[in-house]
Structures are given as structure tokens and as C-alpha cells.
Amino acid sequence: MAETTVAEVMAELAGMADSKTRAVNERHGDDHGVNLGKLRALAKRLKTRAELARGLWDTQDSAARLLALLICRPKAFERGELDAMLREARTPKVHDWLVNYVVKKSPHAEELRLAWSADPDPVVASAGWALTTERVAKKPEGLDLAGLLDVIEADMKDAPDRLQWAMNHCLAQIGIEHPEHRARAIAIGERLEVLKDYPTPRGCTSPYAPTWISEMVRRRHDGPSA
CATH class of the missing domain: 1.25.40 (Serine Threonine Protein Phosphatase 5, Tetratricopeptide repeat)
Structure with a gap:
């Protein structure tokens, strides 16, 4: 071919x-x-x-x-x-694959993360938050995690769906990866109640941040459940 x-x-x-x-x-x-x-x-x-x-x-x-x-x-x-x-x-799938399969591997990822996170278009901003979540997990050096929690606490509750989902993922990732911020991340999730009632298939972890954080930390501590 x-x-x-x-x-x-x-x-x-x-x-x-x-x-x-x-x-x-x-x-x-x-x-x-x-x-x-x-x-x-x-x-x-x-x-x-x-x-x-x-x-x-x-x-x-x-x-x-x-x-x-x-x-x-x-x-x-x-x-x-x-x-x-x-x-x-x-469309969501094209957007997600572009960010995850292409932008994350690009030498321009950090520049785009900063630009997109501040974009007035919530779909574009959600891509910036996805890139921030990647850094929270893999390269947190230089990130202001407390500052990110401030923004999430102030803006996530009323954010449009795609942006809210991305901010919630970042909130959970901060709580999972950074024990010094875990209690605050859980408290923010409990107060805002974002995705608390999201229908979760059996065997899957709820996207509600307090549940998500607690479950992932438990798995890392205890190992996968049988």
C-alpha cells in the first residue's frame, strides 16, 4: 500500500x-x-x-x-x-485523541497547555486542563498545585460539561498523586459535589473525585482487589 x-x-x-x-x-x-x-x-x-x-x-x-x-x-x-x-x-473523540495521541507527544505541549488553559472557549480550555493533568501525574515540578486547587474550587462547579470533566480529572489526579494536597482535594470534591451522582457501570470507579481519589489510593496501598 x-x-x-x-x-x-x-x-x-x-x-x-x-x-x-x-x-x-x-x-x-x-x-x-x-x-x-x-x-x-x-x-x-x-x-x-x-x-x-x-x-x-x-x-x-x-x-x-x-x-x-x-x-x-x-x-x-x-x-x-x-x-x-x-x-x-x-467532536469529543477527535478532540481527545488529538490531545492524548498527538499534542502530549509534541515539543509544543507546554506552550499550548498554558495558552489553552486560559482560552475563553471551554472546549479549548478543557484541552489545557487535560495537559495540566498529565503534568500533575508525570512532571509536577514547577506546577502550583495549591493554585490549581484554588481555580478548581472557584470555577469547576459552574463550568460547561467538557471543561468541568477535565477540571474534575485534574482535581482527582492531584489528590491521588500528591498526599500533601489530598485532604483538600477531597474536601473540594465533597463541597462541590461535581459528578457525585454520575451513573457508573458496575466494576468501574466513580468519577466523583472523593470516591475516585480514595479508591485509587487504596489500590496503590493494597494492590488490585481480586
């Missing part, structure tokens, strides 16, 4: 689309009908193809964009390109 074209890939994606998959995805705000396992298998077959990835992204089709994010070269994008891509990525 050395000379695979955008048109050929689009035809293959069209053949993979399924109405039942689309219906499930639409309930989550997404607009594609391709099974993600099949999409990943196609990406594995194509391997890394930077130019094909750009062409697929330019189609504006969500399934094509998801595939593009799997076969692109993350470090090849300039900061301005990534910013533009994020603002175009309005």
Missing part, C-alpha cells in the same frame, strides 16, 4: 461504517460509524504516513481524522497547526 491515496482510504472507511455503531457514537456527541478496533487495525496496516495523515485530516470527516491521528508523526506539527486542529476538532 505504498501509494495509498486519501480517496482509497476514504472508500475503505466508508465500507467499514456501520449504522448501529454510528447510533451508539451519536449518543456521546460523536458522528462516525466506524468501529474503533477496526480503525486501529487499518492504522496498523498503514503505519506512520505523515502526508496521508494531513490529507485525511483535511477531509473534515471524523473517522478520517481519527485515523489521521493514529498514523501521523506528532512531532511534525508546528504549534500553530496544533492550535488550529484543536479548534476544528469539535
Whole structure:
């Protein structure tokens, strides 16, 4: 498949689309009908193809964009390109994969984290908070964790859904990873009650921060439950 074209890939994606998959995805705000396992298998077959990835992204089709994010070269994008891509990525899955599979691996991640966190667009700001959560877990040096908790305490309760979810994840991560801030993180979660009643499937951990923090800390202390 050395000379695979955008048109050929689009035809293959069209053949993979399924109405039942689309219906499930639409309930989550997404607009594609391709099974993600099949999409990943196609990406594995194509391997890394930077130019094909750009062409697929330019189609504006969500399934094509998801595939593009799997076969692109993350470090090849300039900061301005990534910013533009994020603002175009309005469906949740494309947005999440762009941040997690591409931006987090980019040399521009920290610059974008700072810029996006302060953006007036709550969807863009949610990407900044996702990058902050990554740093809380993996590279907290230089972060003002107490200051982040101040912002979360002041703004999370009334934040739009996507931004609220991202801030809540950061709150939980601070509580999980940093014992000196754990009591305050739990107290903020208890006071704000964000996602307290979120329907959680059996066997999964609730996204309600106090429960999430306590459960993850317990697992680390006791090891996985049988």
C-alpha cells in the first residue's frame, strides 16, 4: 500500500461504517460509524504516513481524522497547526485523541497547555486542563498545585460539561498523586459535589473525585482487589 491515496482510504472507511455503531457514537456527541478496533487495525496496516495523515485530516470527516491521528508523526506539527486542529476538532473523540495521541507527544505541549488553559472557549480550555493533568501525574515540578486547587474550587462547579470533566480529572489526579494536597482535594470534591451522582457501570470507579481519589489510593496501598 505504498501509494495509498486519501480517496482509497476514504472508500475503505466508508465500507467499514456501520449504522448501529454510528447510533451508539451519536449518543456521546460523536458522528462516525466506524468501529474503533477496526480503525486501529487499518492504522496498523498503514503505519506512520505523515502526508496521508494531513490529507485525511483535511477531509473534515471524523473517522478520517481519527485515523489521521493514529498514523501521523506528532512531532511534525508546528504549534500553530496544533492550535488550529484543536479548534476544528469539535467532536469529543477527535478532540481527545488529538490531545492524548498527538499534542502530549509534541515539543509544543507546554506552550499550548498554558495558552489553552486560559482560552475563553471551554472546549479549548478543557484541552489545557487535560495537559495540566498529565503534568500533575508525570512532571509536577514547577506546577502550583495549591493554585490549581484554588481555580478548581472557584470555577469547576459552574463550568460547561467538557471543561468541568477535565477540571474534575485534574482535581482527582492531584489528590491521588500528591498526599500533601489530598485532604483538600477531597474536601473540594465533597463541597462541590461535581459528578457525585454520575451513573457508573458496575466494576468501574466513580468519577466523583472523593470516591475516585480514595479508591485509587487504596489500590496503590493494597494492590488490585481480586
